[in-house]
Amino acid sequence: MTAHHHHWPKALRLLPLLLLLLITAHPAHAQFSGITVDLSMVDGIELNADNAFNYRINNQKGKTVQAEITGHLQYRRSAMMFTYKYTTSLQPGITTISRTTIPAPAWTFSDNALKELFFNYGKLPQGTYEYCVSVALKNTGETLPAGDPDACVYQTVNDIFLINLVDPENDAKIYDYNPMLSWVVNYPFASELTYRIRVAEQKQGQNPQNAITRNNPMYQDNHVMATGTVYPVTARPLVKFQPYVWTVDAYYKGILLGGSEVWKFTIIEDSELKALPHESFFVDIRNERSQTIYNAVGVIKIKYVLDEKNEETLSLTLRSDKGKVIKIKDKELKAVLGDNRLEIDLKDQLKHMNKYELEIVNSKGETFKLPIRYINPELIK
Numbered sequence: 039m040t041a042h043h044h045h046w047p048k049a050l051r052l053l054p055l056l057l058l059l060l061i062t063a064h065p066a067h068a069q070f071s072g073i074t075v076d077l078s079m080v081d082g083i084e085l086n087a088d089n090a091f092n093y094r095i096n097n098q099k100g101k102t103v104q105a106e107i108t109g110h111l112q113y114r115r116s117a118m119m120f121t122y123k124y125t126t127s128l129q130p131g132i133t134t135i136s137r138t139t140i141p142a143p144a145w146t147f148s149d150n151a152l153k154e155l156f157f158n159y160g161k162l163p164q165g166t167y168e169y170c171v172s173v174a175l176k177n178t179g180e181t182l183p184a185g186d187p188d189a190c191v192y193q194t195v196n197d198i199f200l201i202n203l204v205d206p207e208n209d210a211k212i213y214d215y216n217p218m219l220s221w222v223v224n225y226p227f228a229s230e231l232t233y234r235i236r237v238a239e240q241k242q243g244q245n246p247q248n249a250i251t252r253n254n255p256m257y258q259d260n261h262v263m264a265t266g267t268v269y270p271v272t273a274r275p276l277v278k279f280q281p282y283v284w285t286v287d288a289y290y291k292g293i294l295l296g297g298s299e300v301w302k303f304t305i306i307e308d309s310e311l312k313a314l315p316h317e318s319f320f321v322d323i324r325n326e327r328s329q330t331i332y333n334a335v336g337v338i339k340i341k342y343v344l345d346e347k348n349e350e351t352l353s354l355t356l357r358s359d360k361g362k363v364i365k366i367k368d369k370e371l372k373a374v375l376g377d378n379r380l381e382i383d384l385k386d387q388l389k390h391m392n393k394y395e396l397e398i399v400n401s402k403g404e405t406f407k408l409p410i411r412y413i414n415p416e417l418i419k
Contacts, residue, residue, distance in 0.1 A: 072098035073105070073128070075171050075189035084195055085111065085169060086160040090122075091137045093171060093189075097128040104128075104176040107135075109143075114166045118293070120147045120156070125176070151291035159227050163293045166194045197296035200224060201233075201286050208301040211417060215276050215305060220266035221286050221298060231288045231295065233262040237269065240281040246300040249283045256282070278305045279390040279417060306417055316418060320379055323398055323406040331393070332408055336415040338382040338396060342373050349374045350401040354382065359393040373400075390414035 079092040090109060097103060105128050112119040122143035126135075147153040155161045170190040204220045206212050219235060237257040240249040257273035269276065276282060281304045287297040315333045322341040332338070344350060352371045356364045366387060371380045388394065390412065398406040 072100075073103075073173050073175070074098075075173060077169070077171060077189045077191045080169065081191045082193065084162055084193065086162075087157055088137050088160075090169075091135050091140060093135050095128055095133045095135060095173060097130055097133065100130055102127055102129050106174045106176060107140075108172050108174070109169070110172075111167050111169045113163070114168070116165060118148050118152055118163065118165075118167075120145060120152065122146075128173075149293075151293050155290055155293065155295075159225075159290075161225075161290075161295065162195050163290075164195050164197060164296050165294070166192060168192050195296075200296035201288055201298035203284070203286065203298050203301045206301075206303040208299075210303045211306045212303055213305065213307065216269045216271060217303070218266060218268050219284060219286075223265060223288060225288075225295075227290075228265070231290055232260075233265070234258070234260045234287045234289065235262055235267060235284065236286075237273075237282055237284045240283050240302060246283040246302050250285050250300045262286075276305055278307055279414070280304070304417055315413070316415075321408065323408060332410045333413055334384060334388075334410045335413045335418075336383070336385050338384065338408070338410060340371070340378075340380045340382070340398075342378045342380060344373045344375055344378060347375065352380075353399045355397040355399075357395050357397070359395070364388070364394065384412060385415075388412040388414075390417050 074096045076094040076096065079094070080089060083089065090111075095105075095107075104125065106123060106125050109122045110119070111121075122145045124141050124143040126133075126140055145153075147156075152163070155163065168190055169192075170188055172188040200223065202222050202224070204222055206217055206219070219237075221233075223231065225231070235258065236250060236255045238250050238253040238255050240246060241253065244252070256276070257269060259267065281302055283300050283302050285298050285300045288295045315335060318333065318335045318337055318339045320339040320341040321332055322343075324343065342352065350373050352373055354366065354369055354371065356366050358364055364387070366382070366384065368382050371382070373380070382396075392412055394410050394412060396408040396410055398408070400406075
């Protein structure tokens, strides 16, 4: 049998290839190839009405195109945002955009206070925002969908130097149970601002930042009009020897602008302060008969004479005045033959001016009890 070879006309054989080219060259997508936005000039800086337009657009289409440019700034986890739009011609190659080279953009703001802050004072609120610029090409009077190409940068505004706390100074020891708390503001529009002040306890093991974040405020006022306020008699009373932390935030018409550092103060009483010893002395626990209370200024210093053997271990138990066992770093002390001078470090473990009892048991089972009052050396400087 002879095989029959069908010889298709050349044009028909090219048909599938022509169809494929027609499908892939769909004009809606082709329009976007070759336009890129470079936002590197505004990356890492706080935007204002002038520098918001400092970017470059690269047109690699080989011809001049009409484009609608959209800028969009959105705060994370917030409804605060603004948008602008303008139309411009993009020549082939790189066009450097700036505030002076573009037509007046049409702006939209989520609220009026944000608009005033941005235009009148050149400021943005505290927080993290995303700023994006997109290009839509205008094609035969029809605007193609915005958002391609699209370039975005992220920036966090955290103006810690907006407010500086003044009084009481950080780590202050004060005598007033209703202290004046004051601060200064470094902005020309300070008179337009309101302040939120918070005072909280600082608990053991917390740094000031943790304390203000985690603990419920003892006192909070969200509408302070001046740069200072007196701790009010209506708030929960402050107590002596309890460390407190405080901070202030500034608002412009309800928008958070920035906050201060967190500072700490403690109330002490002058008369008690003068009477307190400034260091511990060594107490001979063999001769101590619990007659007097021992003042432990940060540490307990013990004298212990061992005259029978080369060494022995002393076991320690510390209890609160209610009998609760307190965890301490040193649970045992080693004594050697002769006169021993031993120290038990209590820093950061006990409460200032609280009473405790230290029980010491030697290897023979003899028990020595020492009533103590703990004095925090930080509070008597």
